[in-house]
Amino acid sequence: MPVEKDTMIEAININKEYRRAGAIIRALADINLTIKSGEFVIVQGPTGCGKSTLLNVLSGLDFPDSGRIIFDGENIARSTEDRLSRIRRQKVGFVFQDFNLINTLTAMENVEAPLWPTVLRSKEVEDRAIAALRDVDMLHRKDHFPAQMSGGEKQRVALARAIVGKPRVIFGDELTGNLDPESETQIMELLKKINKDYETTVIVVTHRETVAKYGDKIIRMDKGTVIKGGN
Amino acid sequence: MALRLWRKAILMTMREKKIFVIFTLIYTSLMFLTSFFMHTTFNNQGSTLTTYFILIFFIVSLMLSLLYAWIIVARNRRTWATLKCIGYTNGNINTLVSGIILYTTLVGFFIVIEVLFHYAAVFTYLQSVGLLTDLPTILISLLPVVLTFLMFLFVQLIAIFLANRKILKVRPIIALKKPGE
Numbered sequence: 001m002p003v004e005k006d007t008m009i010e011a012i013n014i015n016k017e018y019r020r021a022g023a024i025i026r027a028l029a030d031i032n033l034t035i036k037s038g039e040f041v042i043v044q045g046p047t048g049c050g051k052s053t054l055l056n057v058l059s060g061l062d063f064p065d066s067g068r069i070i071f072d073g074e075n076i077a078r079s080t081e082d083r084l085s086r087i088r089r090q091k092v093g094f095v096f097q098d099f100n101l102i103n104t105l106t107a108m109e110n111v112e113a114p115l116w117p118t119v120l121r122s123k124e125v126e127d128r129a130i131a132a133l134r135d136v137d138m139l140h141r142k143d144h145f146p147a148q149m150s151g152g153e154k155q156r157v158a159l160a161r162a163i164v165g166k167p168r169v170i171f172g173d174e175l176t177g178n179l180d181p182e183s184e185t186q187i188m189e190l191l192k193k194i195n196k197d198y199e200t201t202v203i204v205v206t207h208r209e210t211v212a213k214y215g216d217k218i219i220r221m222d223k224g225t226v227i228k229g230g231n
Numbered sequence: 232m233a234l235r236l237w238r239k240a241i242l243m244t245m246r247e248k249k250i251f252v253i254f255t256l257i258y259t260s261l262m263f264l265t266s267f268f269m270h271t272t273f274n275n276q277g278s279t280l281t282t283y284f285i286l287i288f289f290i291v292s293l294m295l296s297l298l299y300a301w302i303i304v305a306r307n308r309r310t311w312a313t314l315k316c317i318g319y320t321n322g323n324i325n326t327l328v329s330g331i332i333l334y335t336t337l338v339g340f341f342i343v344i345e346v347l348f349h350y351a352a353v354f355t356y357l358q359s360v361g362l363l364t365d366l367p368t369i370l371i372s373l374l375p376v377v378l379t380f381l382m383f384l385f386v387q388l389i390a391i392f393l394a395n396r397k398i399l400k401v402r403p404i405i406a407l408k409k410p411g412e
Contacts, residue, residue, distance in 0.1 A: 096407060102243075104246035113317065116239055
């Protein structure tokens with residue numbers, strides 16, 4: 001009998017509205033979904049369907065207007081900013097569409113950065129960063145600055161930065177949006193490997209159909225609602 | 232932890248060469264001039280004008296410090312937002328920013344001390360060999376230099392306080408937006 005996986009994230013009756021030019025836009029309307037630990041989830045939908053807003057509220061970057069988000073057993077919908085920062089440090093890794101590497105830091109320093117405000121000793125910080133860079137096959141570029149790397153290489157360093165803290169969940173926002181098809185395949189396969197090797201839950205928001213094949217679960221959204229893959 | 236963040240703040244400051252060099256040189260000049268006018272006032276050689284100069288330098292240094300803090304926060308908004316996304320608290324980012332601001336001031340102070348030492352040495356040597364005796368005497372005692380440094384430190388604390396207020400307003404969600412959005 002297969003073992004039931006733990007619930008990693010549960011969204012209950014999530015609503016979120018924006019005001020733009022006097023009009024109210026309902027970005028999320030009564031969203032209910034459950035993401036299990038170790039799942040690879042792809043969130044898809046047309047532009048403006050609310051998928052990025054969903055990622056923001058699930059990761060604690062934004063607050064829903066109503067509803068609850070149970071993240072690893074804790075309701076984060078009303079947590080303080082500092083508490084959310086600590087949750088992100090301990091349990092979350094982020095990969096951005098524009099990589100968001102710090103240009104004045106080398107690849108190694110960028111990967112180490114999430115561990116600087118921790119109590120880990122400098123040697124351990126260094127060892128973990130080296131291991132993370134090795135995982136994404138970028139150790140040979142550890143002393144290079146972001147400006148000296150291609151888009152695919154930057155994204156691999158960003159991926160190393162996301163996994164260096166051994167997170168429970170990795171969030172990716174259109175993470176292959178600025179990459180060529182070859183780099184997209186490399187990044188998605190790396191992410192799949194990380195998902196399998198470390199049982200890390202991965203949630204990727206994308207509009208690209210080519211990315212869908214990597215997911216264990218596909219959530220399709222339209223006009224702020226989940227039309228497939230919700231509860 | 233804070234010590235490591237300060238070390239990294241120094242690293243980040245040194246890599247932002249242009250801004251660091253410009254502000255260090257401005258601080259050095261201002262500190263030198265403020266100490267000189269303070270020294271002149273203390274030795275009763277000054278007039279009301281020298282006191283005005285000290286006041287003017289204080290205001291200029293305050294404005295420049297605020298400008299520096301604003302540049303650090305505003306130019307790197309995306310960096311601070313990204314750091315918030317990867318788990319930095321407001322306190323952690325404030326430690327980085329205060330490290331950057333204080334390091335620049337400290338470097339400016341050490342350059343002033345260094346320049347004064349060398350000036351004193353060169354001046355004393357030239358005087359002793361009877362050369363360039365008409366060289367202006369700009370030998371500043373330690374007290375005005377230390378007082379100037381404390382004044383600058385006070386100004387930097389105001390700048391750090393305001394930078395911290397600005398950092399609170401940087402939302403992590405900015406990191407997900409496209410540049411310029």
